[in-house]
C-alpha cells in the first residue's frame with residue numbers, strides 16, 4: 001500500500017503527474033479538483049456553490065474541501081494506495097490527516113510565480129464542449145476555435161491577472177505552513193516543475209524509489 005500527497009500550484013501540472021503515477025502503480029487519484037469539476041458539469045448544488053466562489057478568484061473554503069474529501073476517503077476503495085491531490089489545505093487538516101493516515105511522502109511541485117502566470121493566462125476553454133486548451137502546450141489548429149466541436153474558445157472567468165494574483169497570494173500563505181508541518185513529520189520531495197512532464201515524473205519516481213516491475 002502506497003499513500004502520497006501531491007502539492008503544487010496551479011499550472012504546475014500536478015494533476016497530470018498524479019495521474020501518471022496513479023496509472024502505473026494502481027493508485028487511486030483522489031483529486032478535489034476533479035470532484036468539484038464533476039459536480040459543476042453535473043449541475044449539482046455543490047457544483048453551483050464552487051462555481052460561484054472560483055468566479056470571484058478565491059479558493060473554495062477549507063471546511064467545504066474537508067467535508068468533500070472526508071466523504072471521498074470514507075469510500076476506502078483503494079487496494080494499492082492513493083495519491084491525494086488538493087488536500088489537506090491548512091495546518092489543522094494536515095494534523096488530522098497525519099493522525100489518520102500513514103503516508104509514504106509528499107510530492108511538492110514548485111514553480112515561480114512568473115511561470116505560473118505565463119501558464120495559467122495561456123489557458124482557454126471550449127464554450128461548447130468544455131475541452132481545455134493551452135496556447136503554450138495544447139494549441140487549437142485554428143486560432144480560438146475548438147478542434148472537436150468548432151465552438152469558440154473562451155478564457156475562464158477566474159483566469160485573469162487580478163484573480164490569479166489573489167489566488168497566488170492565498171496559495172503561498174496557506175500552503176507554506178502545511179509544507180513545513182509535513183517536513184517535520186514526513187519526507188517531502190520538492191521538485192522543480194519548470195521541466196517537461198516526463199522529466200518531472202522520472203524525478204518523482206527516483207526520489208521515492210518507485211520502480212515498475214520488469215514486464
Ligand SMILES: [Zn+2]
Nearest residue numbers: 126129146149
Ligand atoms: Zn469544443
